[in-house]
Amino acid sequence: MEPFSTHRGIIGTLDRANVDTDQIIPKQFLKSIKRTGFGESLFFDWRYGDDGKPNPEFELNQPHFQGASILVTRNNFGCGSSREHAVWAVAQYGFRAVIAPWQDRNGGTVPGFADIFRNNCVKNGILTIELSEPEVDQIFEFADRFKGLEASINLEEQRVVLHMDEEVGYHFEITPSVKEHLLRGLDDIALTLEYEPNISEFETQHITQLRS
Amino acid sequence: MAGKTLFEKIWDQHVVKTMPDGTVLLYIDRHLVHEVTSPQAFEGLRLAKRSVRRPDLSFATMDHNVPTTTVDRMTIRDPISAAQVEALRNNCKEFGINLFDLQSEHQGIVHIIGPEMGITVPGLTIVCGDSHTSTHGAFGTLAFGIGTSEVEHVLATQTLRQSTPKTFLVEYTGRLQKGVTSKDMILKLIGLIGTAGGTGYVIEYAGEAVRALSMEARMTICNMSIEGGARAGMIAPDDTTIEYVATGDRPFAPQGEALEQAIEYWRGLPSDADAKFDRTLTIEADKIAPQVTWGTNPGMVVDVTDCVPDPHSVPGHSVRDVEQALGYMGLTPGTPMTEIPLDTVFIGSCTNSRIEDLRKVASIIKGRRKADSVKVIVVPGSQQVRKQAEAEGIDKIFTDAGAEWRHAGCSMCLGMNPDQLTPGERCASTSNRNFEGRQGKGGRTHLVSPEMAAAALLEGHFVDIRTWEP
Numbered sequence: 001m002e003p004f005s006t007h008r009g010i011i012g013t014l015d016r017a018n019v020d021t022d023q024i025i026p027k028q029f030l031k032s033i034k035r036t037g038f039g040e041s042l043f044f045d046w047r048y049g050d051d052g053k054p055n056p057e058f059e060l061n062q063p064h065f066q067g068a069s070i071l072v073t074r075n076n077f078g079c080g081s082s083r084e085h086a087v088w089a090v091a092q093y094g095f096r097a098v099i100a101p102w103q104d105r106n107g108g109t110v111p112g113f114a115d116i117f118r119n120n121c122v123k124n125g126i127l128t129i130e131l132s133e134p135e136v137d138q139i140f141e142f143a144d145r146f147k148g149l150e151a152s153i154n155l156e157e158q159r160v161v162l163h164m165d166e167e168v169g170y171h172f173e174i175t176p177s178v179k180e181h182l183l184r185g186l187d188d189i190a191l192t193l194e195y196e197p198n199i200s201e202f203e204t205q206h207i208t209q210l211r212s
Numbered sequence: 213m214a215g216k217t218l219f220e221k222i223w224d225q226h227v228v229k230t231m232p233d234g235t236v237l238l239y240i241d242r243h244l245v246h247e248v249t250s251p252q253a254f255e256g257l258r259l260a261k262r263s264v265r266r267p268d269l270s271f272a273t274m275d276h277n278v279p280t281t282t283v284d285r286m287t288i289r290d291p292i293s294a295a296q297v298e299a300l301r302n303n304c305k306e307f308g309i310n311l312f313d314l315q316s317e318h319q320g321i322v323h324i325i326g327p328e329m330g331i332t333v334p335g336l337t338i339v340c341g342d343s344h345t346s347t348h349g350a351f352g353t354l355a356f357g358i359g360t361s362e363v364e365h366v367l368a369t370q371t372l373r374q375s376t377p378k379t380f381l382v383e384y385t386g387r388l389q390k391g392v393t394s395k396d397m398i399l400k401l402i403g404l405i406g407t408a409g410g411t412g413y414v415i416e417y418a419g420e421a422v423r424a425l426s427m428e429a430r431m432t433i434c435n436m437s438i439e440g441g442a443r444a445g446m447i448a449p450d451d452t453t454i455e456y457v458a459t460g461d462r463p464f465a466p467q468g469e470a471l472e473q474a475i476e477y478w479r480g481l482p483s484d485a486d487a488k489f490d491r492t493l494t495i496e497a498d499k500i501a502p503q504v505t506w507g508t509n510p511g512m513v514v515d516v517t518d519c520v521p522d523p524h525s526v527p528g529h530s531v532r533d534v535e536q537a538l539g540y541m542g543l544t545p546g547t548p549m550t551e552i553p554l555d556t557v558f559i560g561s562c563t564n565s566r567i568e569d570l571r572k573v574a575s576i577i578k579g580r581r582k583a584d585s586v587k588v589i590v591v592p593g594s595q596q597v598r599k600q601a602e603a604e605g606i607d608k609i610f611t612d613a614g615a616e617w618r619h620a621g622c623s624m625c626l627g628m629n630p631d632q633l634t635p636g637e638r639c640a641s642t643s644n645r646n647f648e649g650r651q652g653k654g655g656r657t658h659l660v661s662p663e664m665a666a667a668a669l670l671e672g673h674f675v676d677i678r679t680w681e682p
């Protein structure tokens with residue numbers, strides 16, 4: 001997996017909440033047995049018209065978002081199906097990071113990303129960043145005002161900086177294990193296999209209740 | 213020391229090792245595999261020259277791509293679907309995994325066949341590359357969906373690296389009204405907490421109304437936990453659970469003395485009286501009305517007696533999102549839900565295609581005809597369900613009513629096979645997702661219970677099942 005340390009790129013915005021993985025990549029593209037070729041199909045139903053041509057109404061098709069590598073969107077991104085194809089599509093389109101707001105609701109916080117999607121991102125070296133709602137609102141506003149706005153992300157420092165005449169920066173929180181994982185581009189399976197003796201020992205004690 | 217929750221008891225039993233960073237290596241007792249989310253995982257194993265650690269704990273079937281008509285079933289016409297199914301066949305053979313192939317009498321939707329065959333029993337950890345793995349939590353087991361990289365991790369190591377989720381107790385007090393079902397209980401909850409409300413939590417469903425439910429009905433609730441954002445939902449095992457596991461032909465369930473021992477373990481699983489949850493919510497089950505979704509996520513739901521909402525009056529959703537959903541659904545605010553005309557009724561999916569669901573529908577439509585304007589397809593969840601239904605003559609009731617009677621698979625729940633809605637087609641569906649395009653590009657989905665779907669197929673529109681007379 002490609003490590004993530006710093007990244008600078010164009011911001012692309014998608015002003016919708018609860019974007020589900022069926023929307024990120026529709027079912028017809030899940031039939032592939034390969035791990036590549038999904039970028040073309042990202043947001044397929046929104047992105048292309050019935051004639052197969054890019055839909056000019058769709059936000060990410062606007063000229064100033066071309067080449068975007070940082071996606072900024074709304075709450076609960078990636079909900080629904082567990083399909084990792086959604087993350088492959090996001091990554092292969094060219095995004096390296098996705099920013100979404102956490103929300104305060106009924107005294108608790110609602111995360112910006114759905115659980116399985118966020119996990120899948122980590123496995124593919126995609127950084128998910130949660131900011132507060134006012135912060136994300138602000139990024140939307142700036143990206144609208146300054147066409148082609150770029151941002152830099154520094155994972156070590158947990159900071160996003162918008163490159164405008166006067167720079168604006170935001171701090172984000174991240175689970176330490178996730179941070180470590182992304183920074184080092186670790187291969188989970190190889191890491192776990194180092195604990196093979198622990199697994200074997202566990203298996204001698206553990207009853208799986210399977211009729212043999 | 214405070215007592216433990218059902219979740220904590222199972223979690224603690226499965227921790228192989230706690231890592232320095234606080235995550236744990238969690239042992240996985242059952243790994244369910246299907247054709248869509250596994251090919252890249254097997255390919256990964258091959259590339260790294262790794263093997264499957266415990267093929268005996270892995271079980272595979274094909275469900276998403278399979279055609280459900282008798283003619284097409286064995287010869288999948290779509291070459292890409294066919295290749296995916298073939299890949300699973302080859303992978304299972306190469307790695308020695310038990311596969312319930314198309315001609316197997318046990319083939320079916322992965323979440324239907326697990327419980328059916330006794331692969332799913334209480335007190336386990338179960339994963340599958342599918343978000344509705346939460347279904348199995350109905351047995352008092354920790355079951356959750358994973359991505360393909362994690363599928364590969366489980367195949368190679370029989371473990372997963374996990375951080376500990378938070379716990380959420382949802383208590384349903386009182387008893388359901390006549391005609392109201394567990395589908396309405398879960399839709400009501402999602403309407404209250406929103407589709408992200410359970411993110412980061414494992415939900416335990418408890419209370420009088422839950423205890424009164426059959427295993428089938430419990431599976432419906434746990435199935436849709438993910439629609440509320442929770443990866444897993446659980447219900448403590450009790451007599452109902454044990455009776456389900458111990459009776460019927462469940463070839464993989466413990467038997468005899470092993471079963472006795474297992475039952476002893478299962479009896480100790482329910483949350484202790486003084487166990488602490490990170491969050492709790494109480495819902496009065498006796499006040500729940502039949503639910504119908506009007507929008508493009510399962511949290512966009514109202515009582516059947518309500519109207520299509522005004523975009524300014526939907527808590528938890530922005531005006532823009534509601535307007536977009538209503539535009540997609542072709543609905544006008546203020547329209548009574550009972551006046552929305554339907555084109556199609558789909559009875560199927562891992563939420564509601566078990567034998568009990570089909571029996572309920574059959575009891576409502578018996579001797580009657582569907583409305584002329586609607587097309588009806590009934591897709592049993594497994595070949596076993598199909599066989600049972602045919603033995604009871606239920607298939608006849610469906611076909612006499614004008615419905616199509618199909619073979620087992622996911623079918624129109626996601627339309628990866630030929631069963632799809634056309635643009636603008638409006639469907640009452642017993643499945644779990646009403647996302648844009650889910651059942652076919654431009655298709656409009658209203659999620660309901662099987663009972664509500666049955667009445668709707670006779671009337672051509674929704675009715676309040678509590679007061680409706682056929």
Ligand code: SF4
Pocket residue numbers: 275276321322323342344561562563621622625626643644
């Ligand atoms: S029936 Fe639908 S929700 Fe269930 S596993 Fe199949 S596609 Fe997924």
